[in-house]
């Protein structure tokens with residue numbers, strides 16, 4: 186008898202991660218490779234976190250604190266919520282899964298904007314929950330009206346996924362639009378449709394433009410907020426994130442998680458990173474500077490880009506340099522620069538490029554300029 190798998194698992198397309206540096210070196214025989222593919226922190230990990238984790242190594246024979254007491258207590262104070270609202274996860278991706286596991290069953294639906302961060306529809310499908318996608322607006326931002334329509338029309342919609350800003354577009358929803366949307370969703374089916382607001386890039390956004398997301402958690406009964414240590418704190422490899430969930434949902438999420446889903450080093454590192462104000466400041470400063478440098482560069486070369494509130498920019502390579510995202514990705518890879526094609530998001534003409542250190546961004550700009558030079562050479566020889 187052959188093994189039988191649920192249809193939704195058979196249909197599952199795994200997450201496509203950024204190409205690792207070592208793999209690229211091995212495959213292409215390169216000695217120096219720059220990665221601008223996974224929106225990581227170009228300054229490395231928070232030094233305070235590294236120091237605390239080195240000291241914490243001697244405790245590794247013991248299992249971690251299953252309640253994550255110290256870290257949750259710190260997060261409670263930081264976010265000004267109750268201890269029981271905080272749920273820790275193996276990256277904020279795990280919190281998505283925990284919410285879906287506790288709140289949906291196979292046959293339910295999730296609503297999202299098309300081009301939503303891929304981990305959402307994947308986590309949903311793993312639970313047998315399909316995603317209904319609302320087409321984007323012309324400027325590639327989420328079409329909240331279309332999303333609301335889907336929520337209203339489909340009685341088995343249980344969850345809405347809303348990363349703000351979204352990845353891979355970097356585009357954020359305005360507070361006014363979000364407020365109206367959340368008010369409407371809360372009214373649908375007595376507030377039983379739950380909205381997951383993913384603020385993985387919150388620390389990078391312009392605070393004059395986007396409110397602290399905890400505001401929405403406090404204002405609405407059906408909202409959870411996800412945050413991560415992977416971006417501004419530079420701890421992507423540690424796999425730790427957290428969610429601020431309504432107490433009832435948080436209690437279910439705690440029930441369905443595995444007992445030691447966050448490691449001892451994860452707890453220690455994240456806790457120390459929260460106090461690393463200098464590192465956060467440096468990261469933010471670098472991001473702001475390099476966002477300006479790179480936006481200006483793309484603009485000067487006539488490469489269309491989306492206005493990003495994250496630590497990356499989505500560029501239209503087809504219009505800008507006459508190449509598909511995948512083509513430019515492959516070309517850049519051979520020069521030792523890893524970027525991120527986004528055809529899996531239905532965006533084959535685009536390429537997502539993280540902001541690196543100034544020296545790394547210079548290498549990337551050189552790659553682009555060489556491509557443009559070659560293209561111009563071709564045009565001249567044709568005419």
Ligand SMILES: Cc1ncc(COP(=O)(O)O)c(C=O)c1O
Pocket residue numbers: 223224275276277278279302348350351352383385412413414415421424425426
């Ligand atoms: C929108 C968004 N949410 C969540 C994550 C993942 O966060 P974590 O590393 O905490 O699982 C990412 C990572 O790229 C992201 O872009």
